[in-house]
Amino acid sequence: MSAPAILTRTRPATRETAPEPPATAATPTAPPPVASAAEGEPLLSFSGVGLAYADGTHALAGVDLQVRSGELVSIVGSSGCGKSTLLRIASGLLPASCGAVQAEREHLGYVFQDATLLPWRTVAANVGLLCELRGVPRERRRQLVQSAIDMVGLGGFEHHHPRRLSGGMRMRASLARALTVDPRLFLFDEPFGALDEITRLRLNEELLGIFEARRFAGVFVTHSVTEAVFMSSKVVVMSDRPGRIVAEVPVPFAYPRPPDLRFDPAFARVAATVSATLRDLVSPSPAPAALAS
Amino acid sequence: MTLLEERHDQPAPVAPPQPPAAGSACPPARFPVRRLVAPLLLFVVVVACWEGLSRSMHGSRAYLVPSPWSVLTKGLLAHDAYSQILPAFGRTAELATTGLLVAIALGLAVGALLYRFHWLERASFPYLVALQAIPVLAVAPMMAVAFGYSFFAKAVIVVMIAFFPIPTSFLLGLHSVDQGMDDMFRLHQASWATRFRKLAFPNALPNLLTGFRISAGLAVVGAIVGEEFFQYGQPGLGMRLLQYLNQVEYHRLYGCLILSSILGMAFYGFFTWLSQRVLRSWHESAQRRP
Ligand SMILES: Nc1ncnc2c1ncn2[C@@H]1O[C@H](COP(=O)(O)OP(=O)(O)OP(=O)(O)O)[C@@H](O)[C@H]1O
Ligand SMILES: [Mg+2]
Numbered sequence: 001m002s003a004p005a006i007l008t009r010t011r012p013a014t015r016e017t018a019p020e021p022p023a024t025a026a027t028p029t030a031p032p033p034v035a036s037a038a039e040g041e042p043l044l045s046f047s048g049v050g051l052a053y054a055d056g057t058h059a060l061a062g063v064d065l066q067v068r069s070g071e072l073v074s075i076v077g078s079s080g081c082g083k084s085t086l087l088r089i090a091s092g093l094l095p096a097s098c099g100a101v102q103a104e105r106e107h108l109g110y111v112f113q114d115a116t117l118l119p120w121r122t123v124a125a126n127v128g129l130l131c132e133l134r135g136v137p138r139e140r141r142r143q144l145v146q147s148a149i150d151m152v153g154l155g156g157f158e159h160h161h162p163r164r165l166s167g168g169m170r171m172r173a174s175l176a177r178a179l180t181v182d183p184r185l186f187l188f189d190e191p192f193g194a195l196d197e198i199t200r201l202r203l204n205e206e207l208l209g210i211f212e213a214r215r216f217a218g219v220f221v222t223h224s225v226t227e228a229v230f231m232s233s234k235v236v237v238m239s240d241r242p243g244r245i246v247a248e249v250p251v252p253f254a255y256p257r258p259p260d261l262r263f264d265p266a267f268a269r270v271a272a273t274v275s276a277t278l279r280d281l282v283s284p285s286p287a288p289a290a291l292a293s
Numbered sequence: 294m295t296l297l298e299e300r301h302d303q304p305a306p307v308a309p310p311q312p313p314a315a316g317s318a319c320p321p322a323r324f325p326v327r328r329l330v331a332p333l334l335l336f337v338v339v340v341a342c343w344e345g346l347s348r349s350m351h352g353s354r355a356y357l358v359p360s361p362w363s364v365l366t367k368g369l370l371a372h373d374a375y376s377q378i379l380p381a382f383g384r385t386a387e388l389a390t391t392g393l394l395v396a397i398a399l400g401l402a403v404g405a406l407l408y409r410f411h412w413l414e415r416a417s418f419p420y421l422v423a424l425q426a427i428p429v430l431a432v433a434p435m436m437a438v439a440f441g442y443s444f445f446a447k448a449v450i451v452v453m454i455a456f457f458p459i460p461t462s463f464l465l466g467l468h469s470v471d472q473g474m475d476d477m478f479r480l481h482q483a484s485w486a487t488r489f490r491k492l493a494f495p496n497a498l499p500n501l502l503t504g505f506r507i508s509a510g511l512a513v514v515g516a517i518v519g520e521e522f523f524q525y526g527q528p529g530l531g532m533r534l535l536q537y538l539n540q541v542e543y544h545r546l547y548g549c550l551i552l553s554s555i556l557g558m559a560f561y562g563f564f565t566w567l568s569q570r571v572l573r574s575w576h577e578s579a580q581r582r583p
Pocket of ligand 2: 085
């Protein structure tokens with residue numbers, strides 16, 4: 001509870017590049033300059049959600065989480081702690097065993113760890129798939145597909161099949177496909193986990209650009225602390241199985257965030273807090289900066 | 294918008310697509326010739342061995358292996374040979390094609406049905422396997438009793454022999470749909486029919502086309518076996534084979550054998566071509582290796 005406060009206070013002094021005047025950015029959830037109509041509306045809320053799989057695996061226990069539009073919440077935690085399970089419940093693919101779930105289901109974007117492109121379809125046909133399933137008229141679909149493809153920078157590759165794309169480009173196509181439903185709730189399951197560092201950084205920045213433009217409510221699962229802090233307005237740390245939320249670390253930097261925010265000492269301090277929390281999960285020791293919840 | 298600005302100062306990735314030039318212009322020019330060299334060489338070797346074998350046969354057994362040249366001239370190109378063998382070839386091709394098409398239609402229907410109803414698949418699969426294990430020659434007489442010595446009875450034999458690989462390969466492909474892709478379809482409330490049409494069926498195509506290829510070979514075998522058994526109606530290759538064997542017409546017997554294998558190759562070749570065409574743009578199996 002003390003660490004973020006300190007970070008917030010030091011921020012104006014250490015960041016000359018900050019586009020926001022220091023005075024308005026003092027609160028952790030500083031409202032962004034581009035505000036949409038439904039800003040702050042809760043689009044995902046979990047209360048006391050637990051899940052046990054049919055084989056008895058207890059994957060989640062007592063998860064409380066709320067994500068509002070304009071918020072991008074990262075979830076970090078060790079492998080197998082139930083992060084994907086949490087997203088599957090949020091999307092409605094998996095019913096929770098207990099607890100209450102409320103979530104936007106109509107404008108729902110879901111990007112899986114693999115690009116899950118249909119190999120027999122071209123990029124354009126893949127991106128148009130969801131519109132097709134929803135019965136969007138052909139002409140409107142074409143526009144949506146084109147704008148989504150342009151937004152992720154895949155222009156010129158519309159007629160390529162996935163096997164001729166690089167891993168990064170496949171992920172872009174997957175992202176474009178999700179964008180066609182105009183997501184208000186956007187779930188990302190380690191979308192860039194399989195990519196090299198350079199591509200991952202670039203896609204982080206681009207996704208952030210899209211987030212800044214669209215202001216959806218986002219849940220971003222990742223294994224990378226840097227990625228989590230750079231992308232999100234709040235980092236949620238989950239315990240080992242059964243997964244429960246052990247800490248929530250607010251990230252007090254306003255959007256839009258410049259790429260070199262990653263080199264900011266204040267950024268490093270938030271990242272250190274998250275890392276320390278994760279480490280304590282592995283080897284319990286007197287917690288240095290235990291945070292809320 | 295920040296996104297678009299950032300894209301412009303990126304160096305390489307969004308150049309106009311270059312791969313098509315390398316991917317489509319180059320290989321077709323070189324492809325056929327290089328591919329034919331190895332089979333042609335082997336052909337020469339086989340014919341040479343055959344010739345050697347026929348020369349090494351002595352006395353009363355020499356008729357068993359006529360030389361390649363005499364098979365070509367006396368067994369295939371002589372008028373009394375081709376006037377019998379070519380029509381037989383046509384009839385056998387017709388029988389095999391009919392049987393194969395029926396097997397494909399039935400196999401697709403059965404595969405889709407078993408995929409739709411899981412319990413049905415569990416219930417009936419053992420019987421499908423059992424059916425496959427029944428020796429066809431044992432049931433052929435029953436066919437004769439049931440359907441008479443007809444084209445239909447022969448076609449039933451072909452279907453029985455060629456059927457099995459189609460539903461099994463089809464089901465394998467249908468069931469190997471990626472979980473994530475299926476999730477995506479479910480997430481957007483796609484009906485079973487939509488998921489079948491847009492996901493499971495295309496996903497099964499590589500397996501299915503392999504099944505077609507196997508069945509095509511089996512259909513040719515089935516057609517010849519059926520003809521050999523029934524010995525009825527206009528003679529096909531199977532009937533001619535038996536006839537020449539009985540008449541000790543070994544030149545024509547070899548001619549018949551050659552045409553049978555040409556028929557098998559034609560069927561196989563057609564389905565190989567078909568699967569190249571269908572899968573070329575997306576499946577690894579249809580990519581040319583240098
Ligand atoms: N269908 C299932 N049936 C039974 N157990 C499952 C199933 N799916 C996942 N699990 C188990 O539930 C736990 C949580 O899985 P989940 O996929 O949510 O983990 P995760 O946090 O996403 O891991 P990772 O970071 O490796 O992707 C794991 O122990 C896993 O073995
Ligand atoms: Mg996972």
